[in-house]
Amino acid sequence: MMRNNLGAAKRLRKELQCLEKAATNGDSDVDIFLRPTSPSSLLHWTALIKGPIDTPYEGGVFKLSIRCGSDYPLSPPTITFDTKVFHPNVHFSKGDVCLDILKKEWSPAWGLQAACRAVLALLSDPDAESPLNCDAGNMVRGGDKLAYWTTAEMYTFENAMFLGWPDEE
Amino acid sequence: MQSETMPSDDDDAQTQDKLTQAQLTAIENEIKSSQPLTSQLLPISALLHQYSTTAANEQQQSAGFIQSAQFLSTKYTSLRRVRGDGNCYYRAFLYSLCEHLLLRNSNNNETGGSKEFSRIKTTIANSLKWVCQFGYEEMTIDMFYEELVELFDFIETSLSAADNNDKSASTAAGAAEDESNRNNAQQQLHAKLNEENSTSDYCTWYLRVLTAAQMKSNPDRFLPFLLADETNMMMDIPTFCSREVEPMGKECGMVTVAALAECLGVKVVIEYMDGRLSNNDNDAAVGGIGIGRSGEVVNHVFGQIHDENDEDRDRICLTLLYRPGHYDILY
Numbered sequence: 001m002m003r004n005n006l007g008a009a010k011r012l013r014k015e016l017q018c019l020e021k022a023a024t025n026g027d028s029d030v031d032i033f034l035r036p037t038s039p040s041s042l043l044h045w046t047a048l049i050k051g052p053i054d055t056p057y058e059g060g061v062f063k064l065s066i067r068c069g070s071d072y073p074l075s076p077p078t079i080t081f082d083t084k085v086f087h088p089n090v091h092f093s094k095g096d097v098c099l100d101i102l103k104k105e106w107s108p109a110w111g112l113q114a115a116c117r118a119v120l121a122l123l124s125d126p127d128a129e130s131p132l133n134c135d136a137g138n139m140v141r142g143g144d145k146l147a148y149w150t151t152a153e154m155y156t157f158e159n160a161m162f163l164g165w166p167d168e169e
Numbered sequence: 170m171q172s173e174t175m176p177s178d179d180d181d182a183q184t185q186d187k188l189t190q191a192q193l194t195a196i197e198n199e200i201k202s203s204q205p206l207t208s209q210l211l212p213i214s215a216l217l218h219q220y221s222t223t224a225a226n227e228q229q230q231s232a233g234f235i236q237s238a239q240f241l242s243t244k245y246t247s248l249r250r251v252r253g254d255g256n257c258y259y260r261a262f263l264y265s266l267c268e269h270l271l272l273r274n275s276n277n278n279e280t281g282g283s284k285e286f287s288r289i290k291t292t293i294a295n296s297l298k299w300v301c302q303f304g305y306e307e308m309t310i311d312m313f314y315e316e317l318v319e320l321f322d323f324i325e326t327s328l329s330a331a332d333n334n335d336k337s338a339s340t341a342a343g344a345a346e347d348e349s350n351r352n353n354a355q356q357q358l359h360a361k362l363n364e365e366n367s368t369s370d371y372c373t374w375y376l377r378v379l380t381a382a383q384m385k386s387n388p389d390r391f392l393p394f395l396l397a398d399e400t401n402m403m404m405d406i407p408t409f410c411s412r413e414v415e416p417m418g419k420e421c422g423m424v425t426v427a428a429l430a431e432c433l434g435v436k437v438v439i440e441y442m443d444g445r446l447s448n449n450d451n452d453a454a455v456g457g458i459g460i461g462r463s464g465e466v467v468n469h470v471f472g473q474i475h476d477e478n479d480e481d482r483d484r485i486c487l488t489l490l491y492r493p494g495h496y497d498i499l500y
Binding site: 014 | 305306308309310312313366367370371374378411412415416417418419
């Protein structure tokens with residue numbers, strides 16, 4: 001019987017085991033490093049993601065903060081960027097992410113790693129129709145690729161070049 | 170150069186987004202606090218009462234509903250409401266299925282019961298490997314699968330307790346005890362399926378996975394029913410499933426109703442009550458889905474098997490009430 005947040009803990013423990021097993025076998029996702037923020041709680045995780053190539057985020061490492069409620073995985077985790085990023089669907093000062101699979105289209109079939117992969121896909125493929133950062137949204141929507149690219153790249157250089165990639169041994 | 174003035178109107182966008190989100194959350198909380206996942210059994214008159222007490226200016230609109238409610242009152246005795254959170258079809262299906270299995274089996278007169286229980290239990294027990302063939306990862310779905318298996322174990326335990334009792338039920342005292350055991354089991358089931366963030370939600374989502382897998386397993390059967398989305402492009406089945414079936418809170422349409430019924434080999438009768446008036450017999454000829462003769466409510470049956478060999482199977486038949494956007498259970 002699933003009592004309240006036991007379900008969340010059970011599922012998150014499984015996700016952690018999977019990540020650790022992949023690390024041991026050397027087949028971790030090379031673009032995502034994902035672990036609980038502290039050993040004391042499985043409800044709060046930190047992820048590092050590598051800016052995708054051929055985007056203005058290339059070369060950057062971005063830190064994400066992930067919080068799960070006790071009704072995870074029935075409800076989606078909340079993901080925010082801790083690293084400042086200039087992107088139409090990420091709030092510039094607060095780091096909130098606007099992504100359908102983290103809202104109405106979330107399904108328990110997704111896990112935290114899949115959610116991080118979706119954030120990476122969003123970096124490659126911004127959706128200017130539902131902007132949280134209107135400046136970035138207007139640039140993309142208005143077709144001013146160059147302005148968007150150079151601004152985003154500048155913020156990548158300014159904010160996302162300081163985090164080293166963890167050694168998974 | 171950490172520009173804090175950079176965002177011009179995105180704080181507005183943020184505020185708006187937050188507002189809608191806050192409103193949605195408020196509505197969800199309101200529903201949560203005012204509606205149980207599944208209500209107690211209500212007399213069918215509750216249905217009529219709901220429409221006959223509406224304000225005078227809405228009377229006109231509810232006339233069709235009153236007519237339908239009157240018709241249904243002659244056909245059914247009771248109603249069980251299901252929370253209106255977008256999961257009502259799956260939740261109603263789950264509750265009604267469990268209740269049927271529990272009550273049917275403990276009733277000695279219906280001999281097909283235990284055979285039907287084992288058939289469905291086996292289908293469910295074998296379903297984890299089956300759904301994994303359609304792209305679901307065992308790691309993410311096994312908890313949900315296990316919850317449904319445990320629920321069936323619970324029903325089986327209740328049934329075997331009733332069975333043992335049957336052997337000594339020749340006396341009046343034995344029969345009374347049998348009756349009280351059955352009530353007890355039913356109450357336990359009700360409590361189990363009303364716990365928040367627990368059995369009902371977990372099993373409800375697993376039914377969504379079964380529905381999606383059923384559609385993916387037989388695309389020729391289901392693809393023609395998928396409506397075109399806003400771009401006027403046919404959605405393929407995996408896209409449809411990931412948008413409309415797999416997320417919690419997405420309502421169930423005709424295709425998905427059929428898929429779930431066929432997946433478990435269960436018959437589902439749905440009474441469609443859409444509020445349209447029918448004043449004379451001619452309406453029936455031109456009428457759409459909800460219009461029958463003189464206020465009759467039209468029902469549709471899903472999950473009918475055309476296999477001749479299955480004819481004699483004493484199949485479970487669930488009866489649900491549909492009103493626009495919502496399902497409840499009928500008795």
